[in-house]
Amino acid sequence: MKKGIRSFFLLVTAIWFGIGCQDKDPNKITVAAAANMQLPMEQIVKKYTETYGIDCDLIIGSSGKLTAQIVEGAPYDIFVAANMKYPEAVYAAGKAKDLPKIYANGKLVLWSLTHESPISINTLKEPQINHIALANPKTAPYGVAAKQVLQYYGLYDSLKDKLVYGESIAQTNQFITSKAAQIGFTAMSTVMSQAMRNKGMWVAMDPEHYTLISQGIVLIKRERDNEMEVQGFYDFLFSEEAKEVLKDFGYLMDE
Known part of the structure; x- marks a missing residue:
């Protein structure tokens, strides 16, 4: 019963943050990002949308809470975390398409x-x-x-x-x-x-x-009609254009 209630509130939270708007734009991508990545991700999303014309919803929170939401079935497409521990937990729970990758330190x-x-x-x-x-x-x-x-x-x-x-x-x-x-x-x-x-x-x-803060990203495994668009944004996060944004924010790249 408690799990059901928790899942219900996670769904309500997702809708509150605007994820339900995907019904209006089937190509829209929903990205769950750790709070430390909010500002650089806003710039990266802006560049991607300007280049490819595809909108993204950014859901910002702590890596731990976002992980819990994903495991419970929150309808996110990509998880951009603040370390590797949480994407690996998503993968271990069977909620990821592939193994997580490091995108920055x-x-x-x-x-x-x-x-x-x-x-x-x-x-x-x-x-x-x-x-x-x-x-x-x-x-x-x-x-x-x-x-x-x-x-x-x-x-x-x-x-x-x-x-x-x-x-x-x-x-x-x-x-x-x-x-x-x-x-x-x-x-x-x-x-x-x-x-x-x-x-x-x-x-x-x-x-x-302190332990190296190797930040990881993972593609969430779920049913969707915009798989090509989601994969495109995932690939864009490893592009030189995205890396330059991350460098400007003080992240270490390719280390």
Whole structure:
């Protein structure tokens, strides 16, 4: 009974986000993307639509929650995740057409809009820092990376009471930009975006101190009439044009 109720609410959520609009355009592609990919995916989708005339619906959320929705049958076509763990879980559940592939490697940064001078990991120990934002490690790969960095520097236990968790990088960014948190961990794609570039202070975390954020993509296996269009967008995500967008947002390519 609980599973049925959960599936019902997932369906309602899908419709709420506009997936039901596919009935009006049978060629429209529905892409579920991790929150850290929202801004670059918006640019990639725009380029694809301008070039090929095919519209895409973007569904944004944490990788963990999107995975749960896909396993429950949410009508997505492509899943663009923030690491490989979740696409592999989709594949293991029999919901993917093929094995997931890595499309980019993400970078973690520490970011503050309350500081006017350069920041570092030691900034977290300043007495005026009351809240430190990070994505939930249970559902967001960038949250896992942030926790690993804190543990590497021996700060996780001492700062635990100051940590505030966003459901995704998108909500984490809201904590930082609203200054509800004086500082926080986010994806480099956030601080490299046009909207946030040159705002506040940020520093990249040493990738040696957290597990490589290899971001994966997978084609969802389901009945649809626009298989050719879906495959076309999937292939476009590995094109040089898409790679240039990802590079502009600070992602590491071909590594």
